[in-house]
Amino acid sequence: MSPARDRAPRSAGQRLEGALNQVLPRGSRLVVALVVATVAIGVTIWLLPSYTPLTTLLVPLVVSSLMLGPRQLPWFVLFVLLVLAIVVVVQDINVRVVLTVIIIFGLGLLVLLSSLRRSRLGVAGIQGEQMFVDLRDRILRQGGIPALPDEWYAAAELRSAGGTPFAGDFVVTSRVGNRLDVAVVDVSGKGQAAGTRALLLSGAIGGLLSALPPRDFLAGANTFLLQQDWDEGFATAIHLSLDLDTGRYDLRSAGHPPAALRHAGSGRWEVIETEGPILGLMDGVDFAATSGEMRHGDALLLYTDGMVETRTRDIASGIDKMLGQAERLLRGQFEGGAERLIESLGSRSDDRALLLVHRR
Structure with a gap:
């Protein structure tokens, strides 16, 4: 019997995952998912500014700091801050909004600094912890x-x-x-x-x-x-x-x-x-x-x-x-x-x- 016949047939899920890996590697899929989530949050803030707080943008920011590698993380942080700069236009500018923007930009800066230090190791935050x-x-x-x-x-x-x-x-x-x-x-x-x-x-x-x-x-x-x-x-x-x-x-x-x-x-x-x-x-x-x-x-x-x-x-x-x-x-x-x-x-x-x- 030939080796090809000995192999167990792949399931539909395995074939779909193989096709996705050829089109978009696993690491890139995570970036795309975070970008889509950030855009969705930005659109929600734009359309419903009274019901969606600006701090919602911290969710993709924190997830990216844990999951993305040092080459992808700085660009994604800049993207999140760009979305913040766009949606802040529809907000009623007051002290609370100004403090929120300052806090988010400050956290984004901290994530950028951590990504620069992490680049010496070359792996994402969770991966680095797993290595240790x-x-x-x-x-x-x-x-x-x-x-x-x-x-x-x-x-x-x-x-x-x-x-x-x-x-x-x-x-x-x-x-x-x-x-x-x-x-x-x-x-x-x-x-x-x-x-x-x-x-x-x-x-x-x-x-x-x-x-x-x-x-x-x-x-x-x-x-x-x-x-x-x-x-x-x-x-x-x-x-x-x-x-x-x-x-x-x-x-x-x-x-x-x-x-x-x-x-x-x-x-x-x-x-x-x-x-x-x-x-x-x-x-x-x-x-x-x-x-x-x-x-x-x-x-x-x-x-x-x-x-x-x-x-x-x-x-x-x-x-x-x-x-x-x-x-x-x-x-x-x-x-x-x-x-x-x-x-x-x-x-x-x-x-x-x-x-x-x-x-x-």
């Missing part, structure tokens, strides 16, 4: 914990300064065979100011984490940051490489707060000191590993400084408080423990990230 939402979701997915053997539990939590959806702290994970690699990163700055750098860096670090052997990961991330030549081009990070069969781990740090390990036998938390230079400041540096083994019942915490440092408390005091809270909130119940800890600790004016790993 997609990028944010990709960051969160990179921090998602891959499937682990039954004897292992891990969870990561992120909170941004002021509750904004973008943060300078992030977590990336990778599992290759029986090895789990996790990096907790704190980009310089916080909230939206660090969000754009975090977007780029999280993608790069996610790729390096999967592609490089553990001993070369932080060195590769350092090289990448040095090549960016950012004004605030530094970051701290801690990298965990964990063997899921044996529980052996390597910890490497780049100017990051130390990890904390809870020993199931003694029930005590141990701060694991790891030293290394901050990423993005010096070239050709090495990152030494601190090795150990997680036994059954042990738990490991990786976190950013927003969890332990505030304006009135240094990191050492903050770590003591965090471990005290961990002992109180976890108490052998590690599932959901990362969320409980991050909600009870840290500064709400700083980004926070936390990773909890537990061997059952």
Whole structure:
């Protein structure tokens, strides 16, 4: 049977849409629809000036600011203002009408200015927002914990300064065979100011984490940051490489707060000191590993400084408080423990990230 016969016949609606796309692309159809709506509003105002307010013209103006691209939007705004200038002739000129015209022209100017800024991105308002939402979701997915053997539990939590959806702290994970690699990163700055750098860096670090052997990961991330030549081009990070069969781990740090390990036998938390230079400041540096083994019942915490440092408390005091809270909130119940800890600790004016790993 020929491929042509295998194709399902297109419906009448699909054929009509295909014909319309050939005559008038989808983007142009939206412009035409807005122009027709604006003309209809203008004619209504002209014929029924006592019943149709001038502010009705704000409807296509607002819709265009959301839907039209940066090349089409300025011309459409000028068209709306031209319609306003024409229909204002039939109005009884008074203070109210004059103020209405000034307000509409002012809003039109604001839309024009926003279109000029939007032209740097090249997409309409809603499309630009969708792009940022997609990028944010990709960051969160990179921090998602891959499937682990039954004897292992891990969870990561992120909170941004002021509750904004973008943060300078992030977590990336990778599992290759029986090895789990996790990096907790704190980009310089916080909230939206660090969000754009975090977007780029999280993608790069996610790729390096999967592609490089553990001993070369932080060195590769350092090289990448040095090549960016950012004004605030530094970051701290801690990298965990964990063997899921044996529980052996390597910890490497780049100017990051130390990890904390809870020993199931003694029930005590141990701060694991790891030293290394901050990423993005010096070239050709090495990152030494601190090795150990997680036994059954042990738990490991990786976190950013927003969890332990505030304006009135240094990191050492903050770590003591965090471990005290961990002992109180976890108490052998590690599932959901990362969320409980991050909600009870840290500064709400700083980004926070936390990773909890537990061997059952």
